[in-house]
Amino acid sequence: MNEQALLETKRRISAFVHNTPILTSQLLDEIAGAKLFFKCENFQKMGAFKMRGATNAIMQLSEAQKDRGVVTHSSGNFAQALSLAATNLGVKAFIVMPNNAPKVKRDAVLGYGGIITDCEPNIQAREEAAAQIVAEKGATFIHPSNDLNVILGNATAAMELLEVHPDLNCIISPIGGGGLIAGTALAAHFFGSNCLVIGGEPMVVDDAYRSLQSGQIETNTTTSSIADGLRTHLGDVNFPILRKHVDHIIRVEEEEIVKAMRLLWERLKIVVEPSSAVAFAAVLKNKTYFRDKRVGIILSGGNVDLDTLRFS
Template sequence: MNKQTLLETRQRISAYVHNTPICTSHLLDDISGGKLFFKCENFQKMGAFKMRGATNAIMQLTKAQQERGVVTHSSGNFAQALSLAAKNLGVTAYIVMPKNAPKVKRDAVLGYGGIITDCESNIKAREEAAAQIVAEKGATFIHPSNDLNVILGNATAAMELLEVHPDLNCIISPVGGGGLIAGTALAAHYFGTQCKTIGGEPMVTDDAFRSLQTGQIETNITTNTIADGLRTQLGDINFPILQQHVDHIIRVEEEEIVKAMRLLWERLKIVVEPSSAVAFAAVLKNKAYFKGKKVGIILSGGNVDLDTLRFS
């Protein structure tokens, strides 16, 4: 793992992903006290950063592996990402999905040609269903967040941001399974100038916050957050990267997430999902820290189920 690894990753996947726009807003700067640069992964192909990691992971397989397909379990965006990345590369994608996944994400997987297997909404059920597909089809399992090639792919979002704004004081990303913030932290380490990586995490699923405190991977008691992309937990591949390169994690309440999401919709005029708003909510929660700083914020995606969306 070094700078070159990341540069090669970016080169490898560049034809398959968007270099997404960076939004700014004087009003949100005034509200937060910082100078904010929003990396808009909601405009990424299939609507989320996960396209980056999925594409890289598939491209790093051997031709023989690619011919037998890939399999994953996902609460939503990685399912779509692996399906579309696989389609782009001529590979079959098997997707294990919890039954309660948003309909808009389920439909999108089918639209991208993914083959869905339903399971219960817990990690054990997901893992068992995926293992069965690996055994039956010889497909390669690709974890949504605890996979080094996925992490490296995810890192390219922050690399693009730092290419335009190399003097950021910090970059904030949401923390769910740890795959995005691990990649972000590597990018900030190798391409930033003393650029700190900070996490935003829902209070009710604060496994990463606690894990960094105790030094071991902690679990969540509940997954009851509106930020449906952040219900998963850290793994043994990304956790050491967080330990080494993440400065700290800011936890936010559910109502703070909704308020932050609303500000993004109203002021930037863009559709972002609750998980994206967690990173911005973290900035609003700790304004004193960010005051006067140049702050990168990874808006992770924009796949929202408008049927269930309510701001009031």
């Protein structure tokens, strides 16, 4: 992996994704004791950063592969991203979704042209259903986070952030499957100036934190976090990137996620989903560490189910 691969990726997908805004707030700076720069991927097409990785992964396929379609498993955001990216590129998208995925995300997948197959809400069920579609349809499987082309696409969010603010001391990314933080880490490594990358992770699904501690990929026994996009575990493609380029991971409690999300809604006047708020929650939890630093925060998405959203 090198700088040129990232630059080529950015050029490749630029016509298909938004260069999303970077917001600041004097009040939130005062609360955090740091200078914060929020990269708003909630304003990305389909409402999340995953449009970047999905687009890049499909564009790297051969014409024969495109003709047979693509398949993935996702709780929502990557399902939407792959569906929309595939439609934009004239490719059929088969989507395996857990049966407890938020309705707003399921409806969006259908609206973007994705063909949904339901499964039980666990990794084994997802993988088995996706494998069956690959066998039956000849579609190419694209993993939501453990795919290098997806990771390279995801990296472009932090690349855009660093183009505007090259002097950031660190960038905080939420971490679930590891695709966003792996891309962020590569971007910071090649385009930052001593810019650390730090992960924010829910305490109840802290497999990434434990993985970095143990040196091997750990899994979770629960998926109970409000941050539904962060319930998956790392993979063999992104884990080595994390081990090499991610400084550390900060774990946050559920009530801290809710508090951070509420602040973002109230003070930035934007819609962010709980998974997005995890990165900001990590900063609020560790004010001493971040004091007086210039901190980039990736707000990963804004696809929320208003029927289940809670602020207390």
